[in-house]
Amino acid sequence: MAEYITDKHVVSVLRPFVRATAPMLAALRDSNPFFLVRKVLPSAEADRSDADREDTEHLAKVDKSIRERLRSGLEHVRVPGTRAWDGMTVAEREDWWLNRVGRFTVLIAAIPGVGGALADRLPIQTTLASAGQGLVLSAIGMENGLDAAERVRLIAHVLFDRDIPLELARGAGLADADEDAATADLTQELDASSAKHGRVTVKAAARTLWRFGRTLYALGEELDKRPQGRFYHQLIGMLPIVGALGDYLGERSALKRAVRKGRKWLSRRPSIGSGGTR
Known part of the structure; x- marks a missing residue:
């Protein structure tokens, strides 16, 4: 037993x-691929780390309209860190x-x-x-x-x-x-x-x-x-x-x-x- x-x-x-x-x-x-949300949707400037600022500078070299479309699209993806997730x-x-x-x-x-x-x-x-x-x-x-x-x-x-x-x-x-x-x-x-x-x-x-x-x-x-x-x-x-x-x-x-x-x-x-x- x-x-x-x-x-x-x-x-x-x-x-x-x-x-x-x-x-x-x-x-x-x-x-991956959820790290993209953190890269493309950085937090408020006061809360950004050095890595965040480097990411922002790199993204600034990309055409602004492309970034805006990507940003808008990612906000509707249901993963942590997006507005869609907050609304779930x-x-x-x-x-x-x-x-x-x-x-x-x-x-x-x-x-x-x-x-x-x-x-x-x-x-x-x-x-x-x-x-x-x-x-x-x-x-x-x-x-x-x-x-x-x-x-x-x-x-x-x-x-x-x-x-x-x-x-x-x-x-x-x-x-x-x-x-x-x-x-x-x-x-x-x-x-x-x-x-x-x-x-x-x-x-x-x-x-x-x-x-x-x-x-x-x-x-x-x-x-x-x-x-x-x-x-x-x-x-x-x-x-x-x-x-x-x-x-x-x-x-x-x-x-x-x-x-x-x-x-x-x-x-x-x-x-x-x-x-x-x-």
Whole structure:
């Protein structure tokens, strides 16, 4: 019989995970081609950095009418940093995260499926898919104004069917130093990539997703409770070569189910004064 996993242990794993998702989500949000928004739509002069001013001087050499058309066009693109993004509803931003981040994480999780049933005997796909679901849920939680503790509760409910007490989710009884060290370990690939390349590379993001999955794997059989794909996706996933397609479709379906479950939890979440924190 497997050892029982306590709520406290779940929280000790999820708190550094949730904290580490912030820089990961920022990297996925700001990666190409979204850097164009920052280049073409600089902030107010008083807030510009030296790099911003250099970008502005460079853009000044481009025909003004072309820049104005580009500026106007980018303002209507639904990405962070534009007026279109500011005008989006929370539900629309949630869908953006589902598609933007979800496609990346699901694709990485499905790659082991190339090996067919043999790869399914390994925990790689399960751990990566769980990390991907947790990452998207954290993004949705942030869009809904949830702090780290509430995002821990959201992920614990959706992935592990656990209703974690708020005080425990806030880290009561856990060592801050251990949590800080675990968070730093999860984000070291992101930090190293930013220091070397000035940005987070796809390779660094993929390795970070693996670190996320590896830390969740410490919860053992709890990962089996996460939303899964349909049975026919699993059948296709057992076939060599085309198994990757079945795994991709299955994990994509599972991710959508996780988001639906998360939205349902959010709709029932108590407001201030009823035990929750907005």
